[in-house]
Amino acid sequence: MPKTEEEKGFVDVVNGRYKPKGKFHISEANQPIFNKDTGKLAGVTNPRDMTYIHSYGGEAVFFESLGKGKLMATRCDNDNCETKGSIYQPFRIFCPDCLRRATVIDMTEIAQKTAKIHSFIVTHRSGAFNSLPKPIKFINIEFEGVVTILMSVLAVGDPAIGKRIVPIFNTKAPTYTITDLRFVPEGTLESELPEGFTF
């Protein structure tokens, strides 16, 4: 059952420290586990209701930008790095070769013009806490000039290797997670997009 507003936990950062407010766990008594065939005790349940507090650190700009309809990446601009000029998506805070801080770039237009499916898989299964509609159409995406192959999901239509796609963004009610970014086939109409998403 979803928690009420009073039961939710919220966190702010104040003076450089996390300031939690609201409820962060609801205690629930354990229950015994009996073997129904023998009537003997086998064990107990250990109910847990936990909320983790997590820092995005240097990747925060990526997740915040999704809600503004922008796809940010990074590029190594270190003249002394043998892989200078490499663009990374997934966004990497530091170049994996020279370990210098990479430059944040806006690659929304690159994605709109060059994204295509490298591989895909469709699954009807998910784990607990899944928020995506099933079946989930996982895709990995190639972009021109980008050295890596981003994972995301296809929100409309069927995937195929080589299919041209474009990014869409959850700009109306962002969750500030990777699920704010999805892709649709090139030519998809705005009216076909999931609720809250825009090009």
Next chain:
Amino acid sequence: MIKFSDKQLKIPNLMKPVYLATVGMSKFGRAFPETRTEELCIQALTDAADFVNMTPAELKQYIHTCYYGHFADHFGDQLLGEAVIHDRLGLDPLGNIGVKTGGATGGSAMWEAVKAVASGYSDCALALGWERMDEVPTDEGNHLISAAADKDWETPLGHIYTGYYAVMAQRYWKVFGKEEDSFRRTMAEVSVKNHGYARMNPHAQAPMKITVDDVIKSPIVADPLRVLDCCLMSVGSACGIVCDEKTAYEITDNPLRIYIAAGSHTLRVADRRDMTIPLLPNETPNQYDNLGKEFPGADRYPGFTGFLAARMAAYYAYRMAGVNDPTEDLDVVELHDAFTISDIQTYEDIGIRPYGQGRDYIESGDAYVINPNNNKPGALPSNPSGGLIGCMHAVGATGLMQIAEIGYHIWNRWDDIHEPQAKWDAFGREKPSDWTSLQVNGAKRGLAISHAGVGSHVTCTILMDPNKILKED
């Protein structure tokens, strides 16, 4: 990295020979609602003592340090589970440490134990692993497994690890398998073989007498993978004890030489960058120049079709142990068949077949104990234990089970472990009326691959009869 320095490509060197003295395994199953983990770990260590005709107390007298493989402690809501097991095994106050490298955890625990002996720190080290994934509901278990992917970039996408993995299978299926029905059937043959071999193994969780059509018609998980293409989720424990030469021969008259190396690659497949293929001793420069023409889409390496970590583990281990060609130099292998398709991918990564030709290892019959094409012994039997598909995947124990199984063949004692009616009875499993020995006759050298997830960690262990080593010390 996409380029390696000479220092990074240095062939690992053990400062002294290391020997595998004994091994042991528990029963493996999907759930043990009335058995604590320590009971399974004690079962494995007792089994190792039995194997060398010692009591557990006698065997423990030799152990100096302990390496414990246990991956998913968040399943059990118990941190420092290693300390719990170490205490229950009665091994305090010896030094011990936990090792966690996903599906490669068992192999990695052995990697650490071997280095402890090779360095002279210990004369005898225990590598023992276990896992239990039966103590949460399945959908929460799927979430907990997906936490082994990237928390921000992958886990929120469905909380289902199979999805992050299967994009690689799909790519291999399209590029190297060319979506051919014949390739689909070859994939299924891996499952038929391994479930069938599991029928001869009392420790195994999923013995099945099935057909290719059973696999192809089993419920779909993520196309082209179906339920019978996938490994098991298991509970159980396995162990191995490694020693220097003097100590090994105090424990047994027949210790085996052990070599082991490890490789790694990106946790997110998304981060894979294009690079040159590192070549194994049985490959030649320019061999893969036309790979992209022969198999359109195969022009990226490792792309989504190869496991660089497996390639690098073999790159180091073959040269450590003097292996030139695995099919020529080895007699039996236990591979990490997490999925039928990843098993085929691994044939290529470790050089049993060149890239693009992995399917031939199955189709030729080389991968069978008895080649179904000619009823003669297979050239390099694979996974007579049943593997992860038929025997078990109790993550922290898997790599150690594989090493144990290779050891049984070289010791020529496979039947001692798998045949006795008393063991079938003790495990509550029915021994098939057509039980058949899968002992690989004359086996002198073997290999085990322990592999994590999408290929983030891989170890390659090579065992040899000490009288049949390939490279002088």
